[in-house]
Amino acid sequence: MKKKIIGIILSITSLSFASEVCEIGSNELMKQLVSNHPSIKMSQEIIKASKERIDSAFWGFFPTPSVDVSAKNSDRYTTVARLDQPIWTGGKLTSNYDIAQSKEKESLYELGETSFNLIENYFVILEKYIQSKSNIDELNIGLNNLLELKEMLERRIDSGISSTSDSELLKARIQQIRSDLILAQNRLKVSIMQLELILDKKLDCEIDLNKIILLHSSNIEDSINRLLSFHPSVFKINSQIQTAKYELENTKASIMPNLSLRGEHRRGDLYNENYDKENSNQSVVYLTFTASTNAGLSALSNIEAARIKVNELKFKKLTVEKELIDTVLNDYNNYEIAKDRIKILENSVASSQNVLDSYKRLFVAGKRQWLNLVDASRELMNYKIQLANVKTNKNILAYKLALKNGQINLLNGEVK
Numbered sequence: 001m002k003k004k005i006i007g008i009i010l011s012i013t014s015l016s017f018a019s020e021v022c023e024i025g026s027n028e029l030m031k032q033l034v035s036n037h038p039s040i041k042m043s044q045e046i047i048k049a050s051k052e053r054i055d056s057a058f059w060g061f062f063p064t065p066s067v068d069v070s071a072k073n074s075d076r077y078t079t080v081a082r083l084d085q086p087i088w089t090g091g092k093l094t095s096n097y098d099i100a101q102s103k104e105k106e107s108l109y110e111l112g113e114t115s116f117n118l119i120e121n122y123f124v125i126l127e128k129y130i131q132s133k134s135n136i137d138e139l140n141i142g143l144n145n146l147l148e149l150k151e152m153l154e155r156r157i158d159s160g161i162s163s164t165s166d167s168e169l170l171k172a173r174i175q176q177i178r179s180d181l182i183l184a185q186n187r188l189k190v191s192i193m194q195l196e197l198i199l200d201k202k203l204d205c206e207i208d209l210n211k212i213i214l215l216h217s218s219n220i221e222d223s224i225n226r227l228l229s230f231h232p233s234v235f236k237i238n239s240q241i242q243t244a245k246y247e248l249e250n251t252k253a254s255i256m257p258n259l260s261l262r263g264e265h266r267r268g269d270l271y272n273e274n275y276d277k278e279n280s281n282q283s284v285v286y287l288t289f290t291a292s293t294n295a296g297l298s299a300l301s302n303i304e305a306a307r308i309k310v311n312e313l314k315f316k317k318l319t320v321e322k323e324l325i326d327t328v329l330n331d332y333n334n335y336e337i338a339k340d341r342i343k344i345l346e347n348s349v350a351s352s353q354n355v356l357d358s359y360k361r362l363f364v365a366g367k368r369q370w371l372n373l374v375d376a377s378r379e380l381m382n383y384k385i386q387l388a389n390v391k392t393n394k395n396i397l398a399y400k401l402a403l404k405n406g407q408i409n410l411l412n413g414e415v416k
Contacts, residue, residue, distance in 0.1 A: 022205035026126060029199060029207065031413035033122055034115045036200055043111040050104035057100040060093045061086065076269070083263045084288070090256020095249040102243040109239055112232030115410040118198070119403055125194045127396040130209055132188035134388035139181045142381030146174050149373065166370040173374050177381075212407075212415060214398045220332055223405060227328050228321060230406040237317040244313050248306040255299045257291035324404075331400045338394035345387040352380040 034040060063085040071077035086093060150170055157167060196203050228234055266282045293299055356376040362368040402408055407416045 023208045024203075024205045025208050025210045027210045027413070027415055029195075030119060030122060030408075030415075032201070033118055033199055034410065034413040037118055037198070038200070039114050039118065040111070043107065043114050047104065047107045047111060050100070050107045054097070054100040054104055057093075057097040060096060078266065078268045080267075081265045085261045086258065087261055087287075088259040089253065090258070091249055091253035092256070092258070095246050095253055098246040099243055099250060102239055102246055105239040106236055106243060109232045109236035112410045113236055115413075116232055116403065119408060119410070119413070120400065122195075122198060123396050123399050123403075125191055125198065126207065126209070127392055128187060129191040129195060129207060130392045130396075131389050132184050132191055133206075134392060135184040135385055136181065136188060138381055138384045138388060139177055139184060141384070142377065143174065143177045143181065145377050145381070146170065146177065146374070149377065150174070153370070169371065170374060173378060177378075209392070209395055210415075211395075212398050212402055214402055214405075214407075220329065223328055223332060223401070224325055226406060227324055227404045231324055231404070232410065233320050233324065234317070237313065237320055241310060241313045241317065244306070244310045248303070248310060251299075251303050251306040254302070255293050257289060260288045260290075262286055262288050328401070328404050331397055331404065335394060335397040335401060338390050338397060341390045342387065342394065345383060345390060348383045349380065349387055352376065352383050356380050 063083050066082045066084070068080045068082075069077065150167075153167055153170060157164060192203055195207070263285045264283070266284075294302075356373075359368050359373045359376045363370065363373045399408075402415065408414070409416065
């Protein structure tokens with residue numbers, strides 16, 4: 001019986017402990033992000049609409065039925081049923097179909113671009129979240145160290161060894177850390193709210209930043225080439241250029257004539273009041289030829305405007321590529337700097353810890369001032385905060401570089 005009771009108590013304790021340390025991986029949240037965000041849903045709807053426009057353009061090659069009814073009174077009317085089949089349009093139908101297909105590709109790449117920007121924004125917020133948490137931890141450790149020093153100082157003041165002015169200095173430093181702690185807690189709260197907003201869900205668990213194996217080359221040119229061969233914005237602008245070329249062809253075709261085969265059935269006569277109502281049905285099949293150059297020379301102006309748009313998009317592509325290269329260079333450089341800074345800060349933390357331990361002994365021996373001891377404690381805390389921030393920054397930069405190298409699937413958020 002006792003064993004059963006102990007087992008129940010242990011199970012309850014383990015459950016409560018599990019609930020206290022509830023964690024969710026950052027990669028899992030990334031998958032949820034690219035699946036549930038409204039902008040992703042919107043892009044998916046745009047793709048569906050693009051597919052429907054392709055079907056609409058395809059049906060343009062088929063016959064078009066129409067009915068005209070004209071009436072002067074109940075006895076004098078004309079009903080005409082027509083069926084028009086395009087034979088030659090100068091390229092209008094083909095270019096319309098090509099435009100629809102090209103715009104579908106645009107919408108597909110726009111979905112990837114939206115996902116890319118969402119994930120990148122998620123990394124920015126996640127970095128603030130992780131850094132705020134680590135800052136709070138280090139500030140609490142620093143605060144506890146000062147509180148321990150405060151207990152030691154109070155004993156020395158009671159013994160008449162130290163003065164009360166040292167206590168005032170310590171109180172000011174403790175108050176400063178508590179103020180920094182409040183700021184860090186506010187940053188954490190804001191970052192959680194931002195994460196909940198972008199993820200569209202309530203965060204009940206702490207986020208664990210998953211490790212990633214970065215597959216980027218030490219040769220920066222390789223990273224640039226991979227970025228330009230993968231990034232959806234580059235594919236999107238290429239599709240926009242192709243769409244503009246098809247629109248140019250469509251504009252040129254607008255001044256070409258149309259040749260159609262028309263089947264027509266007519267009943268009644270609007271102009272002749274003495275027509276034979278019983279034998280007024282007529283059926284005929286004939287060719288129609290229509291042409292229009294629009295007002296003045298507007299067609300030529302439209303053609304030139306369409307040609308300029310193609311050139312405009314080509315220059316836009318160069319701009320997009322330069323901006324992307326700049327971002328990968330910046331992330332690559334910051335990543336390498338962070339790796340070096342981590343080594344330096346780790347040495348600084350170890351040195352500061354040794355200095356603090358030494359100052360404690362020297363202070364007790366009367367060879368160091370109280371101010372030296374408090375300053376050493378704060379310096380150690382600051383180095384630890386910097387080290388935690390740089391480590392987080394390096395890990396997030398690794399994810400950003402992985403995103404730019406194509407290691408993250410933009411459709412489902414999985415890390416390759």
